[in-house]
Amino acid sequence: MNVRIAIVGTGYVGLVSGACFADLGHDVICIDNDERKINALNNGCIPIYEPGLDELVSRNVKRGNLRFSVDLPGSVSGREAVFIAVGTPSHPGTDCADLHFVMTAAEQIASNVDRFTVIVIKSTVPVGTNREVQRVIKHCVPEQHMAVVASNPEFLREGSAIEDFMHPDRIVFGTENEQAAVIMRRIYAPLENLGYDVLTTGIETAELIKYAANAFLAIKISYINEIADLCEIVGADVDRVATGIGLDHRIGAAFLKAGPGWGGSCFPKDTRALKATAAEHVVPMRIVDAAIESNTQRKYAILKKIENACSGSVSGKRLAVFGLTFKGQTDDVRESPSIDLIRALTEQGAKIRAYDPSSPAEASRLLPGLCMTASAVDAVKSADALVILTDWQQFIDCDLGELAAYMADPVMIDLRNLFDEQTVCSKGFRHYIRVGRKSANLLGARPGLVQQKKQLSSEPLPTEIPLMLWPMPQQRPELNGPIGESKAA
Numbered sequence: 001m002n003v004r005i006a007i008v009g010t011g012y013v014g015l016v017s018g019a020c021f022a023d024l025g026h027d028v029i030c031i032d033n034d035e036r037k038i039n040a041l042n043n044g045c046i047p048i049y050e051p052g053l054d055e056l057v058s059r060n061v062k063r064g065n066l067r068f069s070v071d072l073p074g075s076v077s078g079r080e081a082v083f084i085a086v087g088t089p090s091h092p093g094t095d096c097a098d099l100h101f102v103m104t105a106a107e108q109i110a111s112n113v114d115r116f117t118v119i120v121i122k123s124t125v126p127v128g129t130n131r132e133v134q135r136v137i138k139h140c141v142p143e144q145h146m147a148v149v150a151s152n153p154e155f156l157r158e159g160s161a162i163e164d165f166m167h168p169d170r171i172v173f174g175t176e177n178e179q180a181a182v183i184m185r186r187i188y189a190p191l192e193n194l195g196y197d198v199l200t201t202g203i204e205t206a207e208l209i210k211y212a213a214n215a216f217l218a219i220k221i222s223y224i225n226e227i228a229d230l231c232e233i234v235g236a237d238v239d240r241v242a243t244g245i246g247l248d249h250r251i252g253a254a255f256l257k258a259g260p261g262w263g264g265s266c267f268p269k270d271t272r273a274l275k276a277t278a279a280e281h282v283v284p285m286r287i288v289d290a291a292i293e294s295n296t297q298r299k300y301a302i303l304k305k306i307e308n309a310c311s312g313s314v315s316g317k318r319l320a321v322f323g324l325t326f327k328g329q330t331d332d333v334r335e336s337p338s339i340d341l342i343r344a345l346t347e348q349g350a351k352i353r354a355y356d357p358s359s360p361a362e363a364s365r366l367l368p369g370l371c372m373t374a375s376a377v378d379a380v381k382s383a384d385a386l387v388i389l390t391d392w393q394q395f396i397d398c399d400l401g402e403l404a405a406y407m408a409d410p411v412m413i414d415l416r417n418l419f420d421e422q423t424v425c426s427k428g429f430r431h432y433i434r435v436g437r438k439s440a441n442l443l444g445a446r447p448g449l450v451q452q453k454k455q456l457s458s459e460p461l462p463t464e465i466p467l468m469l470w471p472m473p474q475q476r477p478e479l480n481g482p483i484g485e486s487k488a489a
């Protein structure tokens, strides 16, 4: 039996969850206080980059079981379940999660319920938050009605969010109210009936499962990154090591890809929040602490690696950077290693031209003046080195020979290990540096390519990304400056 659902917060989690619930047959309204977002959705535009989402949204809007609104009070009315999927970033200057979006949403919802309603917290919140929300909403709910909380952490990954939601490893929810549990089971019945595991737990347990899972995955990445450092010294290959250990089913192959360090909208803030919760309860969390520290150090190590590849200094070097997002298949740049690295490289005097297939508008806000190009080729023209920071399929699909030919010095620093040496070598790159393996000094550019380069040097400078991606017109004059300019703050 379908459930009347409202979702407060129509971001990466709220929008995907709403569209998927609608596709499972429920009647869904997604609410956001960002009018631009809701207007875009009501005009058929998807405000985020997520493969398959536009088709899923438009199908369910047409079917009439998915709507969007800014009107929270009106939209909550008559709903059996109202999900909270607002952000829980780190509180500025602390490790703690900032819960004010959650608390505000909970109060707004509770003040407007007009029947028995489950307020389901899908946002990632520290242990104790659901109980606190229950306490707060008690005072807001109109007397004749009732609202209870349920914790239902979300495990989807950006880039494969629909697949993850529709084919979950598990569904977790915790509630202490029987009626709420029945509604939660009805919501997830279409997935439970397909055989996906539903784990019902206490509220605190559900809350902690999410943090324990994210911290564990972050630890796995930090571990393989440190193994990668050792591989570089002793002459081993980290990808083969990862395969070798990942085949052990007790370890598993996922999240053993060495790279520039973890980032994104979840791991950094969630590991910090777990650390803060543990500290509050005076419980040592040494392994999580170590992973955070290791990940911070990794950024310096990667910066050094790039400097070394550029003969010890990036000052005055023209660098092409591929990838601004924290991973491929998303436009999310929150705590992306690329952002910090570009900032640091720019401070060291590098002139950067960056390309990202999702053209993340948020990157130009974080790095004002960053020169973003509309294509991979535009980014590498006349570059002294190419730095690959994100694992986009589009980078793997690039014509490496063409890239090498356009570069002033065909050096590739591949921080995602997207290629093999043989391929890079055969395409004209002089130097191929990767993660977790001794770098290869290759044979040098082929004569034909050198000739091609000479011809290219008289070509006009590459075109910049269209004006619409640059929200600050005062930055535009810099774009007309010499190639590779980046004035990131």
Ligand SMILES: NC(=O)c1ccc[n+]([C@@H]2O[C@H](COP(=O)([O-])OP(=O)(O)OC[C@H]3O[C@@H](n4cnc5c(N)ncnc54)[C@H](O)[C@@H]3O)[C@@H](O)[C@H]2O)c1
Residues within 6 Å of the ligand: 008, 009, 010, 011, 012, 013, 014, 031, 032, 033, 034, 037, 072, 085, 086, 087, 088, 101, 104, 105, 108, 122, 123, 124, 125, 154, 155, 156, 157, 158, 265, 266
């Ligand atoms: N992004 C992920 O991959 C992911 C995965 C699992 C869990 N989570 C968790 O889910 C939560 C949401 O993450 P996200 O990435 O979707 O965040 P987001 O920033 O993309 O979306 C949050 C949305 O909530 C809206 N909002 C805030 N307060 C509101 C209010 N009072 N009324 C209406 N709308 C309001 C914002 O305008 C924004 O659109 C976080 O706790 C996050 O940790 C995220």
